[in-house]
Amino acid sequence: MFLNAHSWFSFKYGILAPExxxxxAAKAGVRTLALTDIHNTAGIPDFVRLAANHSIRPVAGIExxxxxxxxxxxLAKNNNGYQQLNELLSPHLLDGEALPDPSTVLGAATLCxxxxxxxxxPFxxxxxxxxxxxxxxxxxxxxTRLPFSPWAKRPKDLVALLPVTFRHNTGPGPGDFNSHRLLRTMAGNTLISLLPAEELADPADCFRSEEEVRHSYRDFPELLRNTEQLLEQCHIAFDGSDKTRKVFGKNTAEDRERLHRDTLEGLHRRYPNAAPKVLARMEHELDVIERMGFISYFLINQDIVRHAQHRGFFHVGRGSGANSLVAYCLGITDVDPIELNLYFERFISTARKKPPDFDIDFSWKDRDEVFKYVFDKYNDASSASGSAxxxxxxxxxxxxxxxxxxxxxxxxxxxxxxxxxDALSEGRSRYGGGKPSEQAGSGNLDKVAQAVVRYAKKLIGMPHQFGIHVGGIVITxxxxxxxxxxxxxxxxxxxxxxxxxECEDxxxxxxxxxxxxxxxxxxxxVEMVALTPGPSPKERGGMPLTPALSRGEGEMAECDVLVLRTCTVDPPGRHPLDIHNIAAFKQDPAIKELLRTGDTVGCFYVESPAMRMLLKKLRVEDYLTLVAASSIIRPGVAESGMMREYILRHNDPGRVKRAxxxxxxxxxxxxxxxxxxEDVLKVAHLYAGLDLEEADLLRRGMTARFRERPEFRAVQEKFFANCKAKGHPAGQPEEVWRQIESFASFSFAKGHSASYAVESYQSLWLKAHHPLEFMVAVANNFxxxxxxxxxxxxxxxHGAVIEAPCVNVSEELCSLVRSGDQMIRRSDDQIMEMPAADSRAQELHTCTVDPLGRHDSIYLGLANIKSLTAETVQLLLHERRRHGPFLDLEDLLHRVPLPLEQARILVRAGALRFTGKSKPQLLWDLTLLHNPASVTADGDLFITKVExxxxxxxxxxxxxxxxxELELLGFPLCDPFGLVEGGEGFMRRREGAKGAEGLTRRREGAKGAEGLTRRREGAKGAEGLTRRREGAKGAEGFTRRREDAKGAEGLTRRREGAKGAEGLTRRREGAKAGRVISCQLSVARATSDDLRRTTDNEQRATNNQQPTTILKHDMPHHIGKRVxxxxxxxxxxxxxTRTGEWMSFGSFIDPAGELWDSTQFxxxxxxxxxxGRGVYRLIGVVEEEFGHCSLRTQVVEKLPWKADPRYGSA
Structure with missing residues (x-):
């Protein structure tokens, strides 16, 4: 009887899930029901699948x-009719085509x-x-109007139309209808008081009993008969069998021959001397693939990868597909399943009904091109075929x-x-967005706010719009x-x-x-390294780039200007580079050192603070341990406590024996x-006695949506029954089940972790041997x-000087300029040396290169300047490439039509410092010279000089x-500790640090000035991190004594009784106009002997004494101490936390430039x-676990920046 039911997939209209x-409907005794969501078919598969559980015959439709x-x-008569309805709706949703109007001849013909x-x-x-x-x-x-309508004379054409949107007829009071009204208000982006009545469903649109329906149509019983006859002609069913494209080539036989041929060729390439067990594994996989009907699936994936390789795109095949030897031989994956003993049945098994899936990663720059290839190959978007x-x-x-x-x-x-x-949605906590806020839970709400809270709880979990899967495609x-x-x-x-x-179903x-x-x-x-000229590592006496290693630190050759993807010169001496030679990378001692020490910032998947900490705790040096680390860091393993247990057993063989x-x-x-x-499969099968299909159902079922299905509950019951029958110790099956449940929070297949580890090795190799090219590439990929x-x-x-953007050197993104470059590139791709006699050219030259030729420089890109438009960036780059570098501000303004505000941004960002003038001078000149109307298309031969x-x-x-820089770049290029009040003491004194070279040079007026941070390599007898604090009269250190020393300066002034004392924080009471921070941390980077000295008092410091100020390097010597x-x-x-409280983990750079971690309970x-960002002072206790030190924080205090001198003192 019900031809027109709406579920919540009628977005912002319906309120009921299909189930x-x-x-x-079952409560109302309905035997046949049509689901007809508005312009939406998302609910149909679940509706059809679940209808039998309620003894209801489903009908599929669209409103x-x-x-x-x-x-x-x-309403679809069958599956083909369902396709016709989808093809009728799709052009409207794809391209905005108008839906056929049945009141027109053409529209009626389309429906026919x-x-x-x-x-x-409609009536x-x-x-x-x-x-x-x-x-x-x-x-x-x-x-009541039907008897007076012309349609009354044609009763055979009439049916009963009983729309359904609500559970029951609630009228205007609380319930489903009000939820519907609010959803319609959201859809219209209006106020509920202004919502037009035609936007709403009738409050009577709910299920009725058969008696109620027959009573309503008692004067027109033929309408009910017509309706029943129509519904009897409608059937819809989905059998769940394989619907993927069955043939890749011309026919199945050709596909089978191709798969076997390509697999065998790949086997000989991957395993030149393949052992019998490898051949047996290959034959087994091919047999299973053929019996399961997955030949075309493998060939389609191979085709996608080959196209990408032809285009020069990098890829990583991961997921459970990496468990397949056939996939490895076809080049879909680069993980050796034999070496890792990967479980093929995790990917494909005759006991599994669900289809497999490959996860293939491409660069974010290349993925859309791969998409385009797939859609162009398998879709015919011609007007003749339409969406069909x-x-x-x-x-x-x-x-x-x-x-x-x-x-x-x-x-x-x-x-x-x-x-x-804001108060209702977020509350007082910045983390309150996922659950009712404190304000929402209080009793101090008016009636309107109470209604908002009440209905918000009803809406949670309701779909309201479509999203797009991160990369899933179906080819049917x-x-x-x-x-x-x-x-x-x-x-x-x-x-x-x-x-x-639904796709799986x-x-x-x-x-x-x-x-x-x-x-x-x-x-x-890799592209940047390949363009690096100079002798090869083999000629230097090192290992060749192919198959593996490059120059060591400090051995970078001098070269011309090298800019990512913009170098216009073909440098001599290109080096072949095989970034896929993972076997060599696994043996690289430099990579092992990065892993063991957790020095992995920038490296794929292993750079997060948690991962760096884990690498150090596991003392990772080999591939297999990295594979395990890549998996146990996942929430599913970590949150269950299994990550900690793995670490304990890894470091304590005795604990393994007690497992x-x-x-x-x-x-x-x-x-x-x-x-x-795979471990879930093994445990479910071998420990709990489930068959492989049930074990896979258990693995797949650990999701919120699937866990409620009856088939999953049946497997759960069988799991415990089998464990009891097997006589497992009491409580152990429950703990094993808890661990399996944790995988609902995501875990990896072993092949997936192995694939990620391969990519991590590629990143690690680049960082170990080409750190500057690597870091520029990481910065430019966002x-x-x-x-x-x-x-x-x-x-x-790693020794680079970070330069602000420059209109004569910078590209769109960050670029690397090698040391020793004494050339300027002209627009005709020739290289010319800038003559010293030309003062303007010489100024340009000294901006472009380090005058002492000591440093490699990384120039920030013009696009890194906030508020500088993309149009301005392209204008500057285009003009510079056509006619060469700009000579001065006047030349720039003459050649590029810059709006005044855009030119001011360039000046303030330091992008015109090549002129040798200060920013105030340039801003004054800009006001006088700016006249966009004077810009010519090709530039003038003679330029009138402005006096x-x-x-x-x-x-x-x-x-x-x-x-x-903070405003325009988002961060300062100088040492941030120098921006803090009293921060001169935070930085290393440049005098007295013999031979120390700074990481950033002063950009103006200081020829050969030493930078703020020293280079890491080559400094035998490296400088220590702290000086003696006490006992050495006149000695400078990180902190002076805070108490009992009249006039002494310290990190914080005493909050009480210390009139006029200066410290890190103002007195919170009674200190009118008190100054903050008088920190004289005098030699944060002093010489080695000074920084390594400590006193007996410092070594005997306890929590009851004044905490010691330390750097990251000192943490191992202060374990358990308050610092x-x-x-x-x-x-x-x-x-x-498990109790729902919020805590945090912090990562910081100390004044010596080293990274350290903190925990805030x-x-x-x-x-x-x-x-927010800035310099903090943290007090806490140093803790150590498996060699990794961190600070358990007790007090956090943010230190204020110095006042901007242009706007007076604070």
Whole structure:
């Protein structure tokens, strides 16, 4: 009887999940139900799958609308009719084509062509002859008008139309209808008081009993008979069998021959002397692949990879597909499954019904090109075939309401002011977005706010729009529209209205074509290294670049200007570089050192603070341990406690012996700890006695959506029953189950971890042997864990000078300029030496290179300047490439039509410092010279010189540069500790540090000035980190004594009783206009002997004594002691404890430039929240675990910046 039911997939209209809709229908005694969501088919697969559980026969349909007006309701007679409905809707969603209007001849003919579907037209349809598949729907409220309508004379064309949107008829009171009203208000982006009535469903749109329906249509019983007859002709079913494209080439036989041939060729390439077990494994896999019907699936993936390789795109094949030897031989993956003893059945098994899937990563710059290849190959987008020609589409996701979003949308709908919405959605905590805020839970809310909170809870989990799967594509045998409608997001590739889970239920194999930044920075770094001229490492006496190693630190050759992807000269002496020679990388001692010490910033997947900490705790030096580390860092393993147990067993062989024998026998490689997804299969099969299909169902079922399915619950019950029958110790099965459950929070297949480890090795090799090219590439790919500033800090550690953008040197992004360059590039690609006699050219020359030729420089890109438009960047680069470098400000303004504000930004960013003038002088000149109308297309042969006026002395403050950089670049290029009040003591004194070379040179006026940080290599007898604090009269150190010394300066002034004392914080009471911070940390980077001296008192420091100020280097000598540490914030990660309290983990750079970590437990995190980037003073206790030291923080204090001198004192 019910032809027109809406689920919550009628976005911001329906409120019931498909299963809830079926439950309500069953309660009302409904035997047949049609799901007809508005322009949406996402709910159909679940609806069809679940209907049998409620003894309901499902009918699939779509409701077509024009704005709020109903056009018609389409009902599929069968699966082909369902495809016709999808093809009718898809052009509208793909390209915005108008839906057929049944009131026109053409529109009616279009509906008639969909001969395997019925169309229910509204009662308001003008009288005309209906086609055989058309009917007029009559609602109960329209029955009183029916006798007076021309349609009354044609009863055979009429059916009962009973829309369903709500559980029950609640009217205007609390319940489903109000939720619907609020959703419609959100959809219209209006206020609920202004919502038009036509936007709403009828409050009576709910299920009714059969008696109620027959009573409503008692005067027109033929309408009910017509409706029943129509529904009896509609059937829809999905059998779940393989729906992926069955043939790659011409036929199955050709595909089979090709797969065997290519696999055998790959086997000989991968294993020149293949052992019999390898051959046997290959034959076994090929047999399973053929029996399961996956030949075309492998060939399609191989084709995608080969196309990418032909285009020069890097890729990584990962996921469970890396468990396959055939995939390894075909080149889809680069992980040796024999070496790692990977479990093929994790990928494909005859016991598994679900399809496999490969995860193939490409660079974020290349992925869309791969997408285009796939869609061009498998889709025919010609107008003749329309959406029926689509055999490939992206997979959708559903964006659901969460607390913060629901409250904000509802608050706007009812007209709450923004501050109240903020209070309700976020509360006082910055981490309150995922659950009801403190304000929302209080009793101090008015009725409107209470309603917002109440309805927000109802909306949580409800889908309200489509998203796009990160990389999933389906390639189908039949048109994609056979399974769902298509829509087109802004990027332009078609997306099917199905999520991953529905695709699996329908038997659609998903191809994961993903993107990541790691491959982008590897490719860019390799290109830069390949352009580096000079003798090869072999000629230098080292290992060759192919197969592995490059020059060591400090051996960089001099070269011309080298800019990422913009070098116009073909440098001599290019070196072949094989970045895929992982076997050599595994033996590289430099890589082992980076792993063991956790010096992995910038390296793919191993750079986060948590991962660096784990590497040090495990003392990782080899590939297999890195593979394990890549998996146990995942939330699924880490949060269950298995990561800690793995670390303990890895470092203590005695603990391994005490591990449960049953699990140790199953997983000896991981010390009896479940680390990989394969371990779940092994434990479920060997420990709990489940068959492989049940074991795989258990592995897959650890998701919120799947865990509620009956088949999963049955497996859970069998798991415990089998464990009891096997006689496992009491409590052990429950603990094993808990560990398996943790994998719901994501874990990796072993092959997936192994693939990531391979990419990590590639990054590590580049960092170990070409650190500057590597860090420039990482900075230019925007996707690392840290900010650009910190990657530039890493480049400083490796000897680079970081330069502000320059219009004559910088490219769009960061670029590397090698030391010793004495040339300037002209527009005709010739190299000319700048003559010293030409003062203007000489000024230009000295900006472009280090005058002493000692440093490699990294120039920030013009696009790194905030507020500088992309148009301005391209104008500057285009003009410079055409006509050469700019000579001065006047030349720049004459050649490039810069708006005044854009020119001012360039001056303030330091991009015109090559002129030799200060910023105040340049800004004055700019005001006089700026006249965009005078710019010519090709430049004038003779330029009229503008007479420069006599200016008074214009003061320039170096500190002002830092504030300009903070505003325009987002971070200062100078030492940030020098920006803190009293911070002169934080930095190393340049005098007295014999031979020390700074990491950044002064940009103006100081020829040969030494930089702020020393180079890391070659400094035998390296400088220590601290001086004696006490006992040496006149000795300078990090802190002076804070107490009992009249007039003494310290890190904080005493908060009470110390009138006029200066310290790190102002007195919180009674200190009118008190000054902050008088820190004289005099020699933060003093000479080695000074910094390594300590006193007996310092060594005997306890928590009851004055804490010692230390640097990261000193932490191992102060374990268990209360200390003070200064740090420039790099990153703070919030985390939630098991009790729901918030804590945080911090990463900081100390005054010596080294990275250290801190932990803030809930009490400290709540009392001392971090307040943005800057320099902090932390007091806490040094803790050590497996060689890694960190600070358990007790007090956090942010140190204020110095005042900007241009605006007076603070």
């Amino acid at each position: 809830a809709l079926l439950e309500e 077509f609308r024009l704005g709020p007006r109903l056009l018609y309701i389409g 062509a969909c001969d395997e579907a019925f169309f229910i037209l 308001s349809t003008p009288p005309r002859t209906l086609h055989p598949n058309e009917r007029i729907g009559i609602k109960p409220a329209e029955l 020609g689509f055999h490939a589409a992206q997979v959708a996701t559903y964006t659901t309401f969460q607390w913060r979003g629901a409250v904000r949308e509802l608050g706007k709908a009812v007209g709450l002011p923004p501050e109240e919405i 045998d039949r048109p994609v529209t056979h399974y769902g409608a298509l829509f087109r997001p802004p990027k332009g590739f078609p997306v099917v209205q199905l999520s991953l889970l 329908l038997g659609l194999h998903k191809f994961d074509i993903l993107s990541q930044r790691g491959l982008g920075h590897i490719r860019d770094a 449960p024998k049953e699990l140790l026998e199953i997983m000896p490689e991981t010390y009896g700890v479940m680390v990989y997804q 996707g690392g864990f840290y900010s650009l500033e910190f990657y530039l800090h890493e480049a400083r550690r 420069e006026p006599m200016l008074p002395e214009l003061h320039h403050y170096p500190l002002a540069d830092a504030y300009d 003070i540490m200064l740090g420039y914030m790099v990153h703070v990660k919030p985390a939630s 809930p009490s400290v995190a709540a009392r001392f929240p971090f307040r």
